[in-house]
Amino acid sequence: MAGARWLSEQQQQAWRAFQRTQAWLNAELARDLSLHSELSYQDYVVLVALTDRPGGSMRLFELGRRLGWEKSRTSHQVKRMQGRGLLDKSACGQDRRGAYVRVTDDGRRAIESAAPSHVDAVRRLFVDRLTDEQMVALHALCEAVLPSSSNCTPGAP
Amino acid sequence: MAGARWLSEQQQQAWRAFQRTQAWLNAELARDLSLHSELSYQDYVVLVALTDRPGGSMRLFELGRRLGWEKSRTSHQVKRMQGRGLLDKSACGQDRRGAYVRVTDDGRRAIESAAPSHVDAVRRLFVDRLTDEQMVALHALCEAVLPSSSNCTPGAP
DNA sequence: TAAGATTGATCGGTCAATCTTG
């Protein structure tokens, strides 16, 4: 170990609690979602990102950037959802390398039917357990950790 | 949507920031670890849990409980690490259903060599970006979210 | 050459089924 700088007891406990919390929350929400709908957690966030937009469509690379996903992950996920009829893809006129993804009517129905139960779960497991002050503090603290705003580049260069 | 109770703008922003933060941190730390060592993030936490113990050994179910993992996940992970010589298993005398897992010397060497760089990354990406007050607040807030202490039962019954 | 996107291999996690012992 030599001259390694360890974490203080306080820091270590906070770090471990944070890790446990996020792992537990993700697992519970994923389970809850797959129990009450036909959507995985990943399906859900894709549909949220797209339905946030007026036309329900977006460039593939932009979807990946907003979710902080690698392009291959985005591609695989969209392809699977397309196969299930939740999304469709179309070519981009301006940039002929690119593609648009759009929510289908089935996709809209799926998220509209899944959302209430999922939001309930987020409330039950997360929101309702925190005070407003804690919520504000958490938000500020996350912004401090996250790289500026859109620094989602996985590899360094 | 009907009568669903949505989240306030503040709650929604905090929740999304939290999700982004944990996803980004996990990805960065996993990448950093696999870049500077032969251990995955999961290997690392298993070795931390075991080397925390005097004898470096623990019952399999206890390891799973401490990490909040399902038993099949624990079993698969331990088997893989055993195959790579990082752990070994032995029967439990008292309870003949059970098994002990123990860190091998190779396992100890692996984590001792990986730890400094990993702790540096945790500092750089997390600890150094927060004040002491934020760290304390985060810890308290995680404890509020987490079910009492050892409520890690994945399925309801 | 870089950016947008796709593909196939591989690895890790989940689920359901199974086995053994308490």
Add this chain to the structure above:
DNA sequence: CAAGATTGACCGATCAATCTTA
């Protein structure tokens, strides 16, 4: 039957390689 543990099948994520166009 419940608890500790294992297994195999399936799905999802990552990585490296590839293709096309800016």
